[in-house]
Amino acid sequence: MVPTPGPPARRARRGRRPKGRGDAREDILRAALHEFARRGYEGASVREISRGARVDPALVYHYFGDKEGLFVESMRAQMHPPSEGEVPAKGSRSERAERVVRAFLDRWGGRGEPTPLLALMRSASSDPEAAALVRDLFARQIVPWAAASLPSGDIDRSVALIGSTLFGVAFLRYIVRLEPLASASAEDLGRWIGPALLRYMTESLD
Template identity: 40%
Template sequence: MTAPERDATAQPRRRGRRPAGSDTRAEIVTAARLAFAEHGYEATSLRAVARRAGVDPALVHHYFTDKAALFAACQQLPFNPTEQIDRAVAGDPDHVGERLVRFFLSTWDSVEGRPRIMALVAAASTHEDAARTLREFLAREVFGRVVAGLGTDVPELRGSLVASQLVGLAMARYVVRVEPLASAEPEDVVRWLAPTVQRYLTAPLD
């Protein structure tokens, strides 16, 4: 059989979007990681990630509830940001600062969380693209979500002030390891920091 005849009888290659499979989730995460690095958090959409991964957008939603969950998977964070932040905001608003600081510390001090947070903060401190992506993620899905849930005034200012405390805490306690903060018990850190975070969240800022 000649080469043209063999080509004519060969089965055509399947084209189009890939179905779900054992490697599909990993391929979506890889595509999202590249998209976040190139375009930042805000400019990256789940539809764009799906297109890059060659899958149907519904398949992205099948694996990830929202963009925040996809970002968490890209960074190998051991928590779902939206679920945890919503849980921290729920309840007595006069104690949301305490719940928020305790949530961050419990995540950062975990075996899974500490190396990932250290890597994320270290990368953001040395690479502008990483800093932009982390900044946009925190502004929208973490601190922005907290102040939006509380319904207080000047939400952007309040969110940035809370970020200054908690991102600063991450850098000082886990990356630079400033003592005695680095070795302090988590409940002591909560006691020291929660009143300031609470004031930024709910008190008048005049």
């Protein structure tokens, strides 16, 4: 990191726009994702993030407590489970599987660089603490949602296997850019990996 001229606090203040409460929070989350994607969890700094969001670093601490809180919150915003609108509880199994694939793709690779995915994979693979935070997100966020919408059974396992299917595709599609995954449509992907997802969503695996 190259030191920038001038006191950082003043630079941040100078660049700051008047913002509503929600705007600033959103800007911080967006800047955090970008910074975690670029440098990974360990390399990212709250100072750099607040500069990217054009807010005072104190505001970051005010909203998120510390870098760990900020990482969890920026990931949580991307890992929130599909809503009822995205994946209706009714509908055929294959429709639902395709919807899960589509919800995931919209969230992680909608436009351009899949920043959240890069942030997560780079952070987790370079830092055990970030990996632990991802684990917590699964336990606190994804599993409770799944428990309400998947049939009974080993929910932890179902969630882990669904997650592994989606992460694996995302790694080869967005990071390695391996064909034909890289340029497949959501429909293609739904058809290819849908049956595996469906099985994890609906069947006993033993």
